[in-house]
Amino acid sequence: MRDEPAEHGGRPESAAAADGGPAGFLTVMTTTDSAEKAEALARGAVEARVAACAQISAPVTSVYRWEQAIETAQEWQVLFKTAAARYEALETYLVAAHDYDTPEIIATPVTRGGAGYLAWVAEETS
Secondary structure, eight states: OOOOGGGTTTTOOEEEOSSSSTTTTEEEEEEEEHHHHHHHHHHHHHHSOOOOOOOOOOEEEEEEEETEEEEEEEEEEEEEEEEEHHHHHHHHHHHOOOOEEEHHHHHHHHEEEEEEHHHHHHTTOO
């Protein structure tokens, strides 16, 4: 059995972000209107090493204002795990690969995480 990151059953070590602060790693979320598009965005980001992994959530219902109207749509959330140093490259990829005019791209700092997992994210995005 291979040594896997904590989210996949590895050891649950706890540590601050690799540089000791919140800027070392990010989770970045986007949404899209189909499972196939979500998988394509996820796979492309991992292949390009702008994210170590991406998780696709089941459909959610989004309610939002767009072009003066209230809209409701089914969307799939994609959560990317990346090093903060790779954020600009990930955002550039998402803007280019996404078919929305204004895709949701929201980054949240990782303030704590498993030391082994964060080392894996750093390795996979370098």
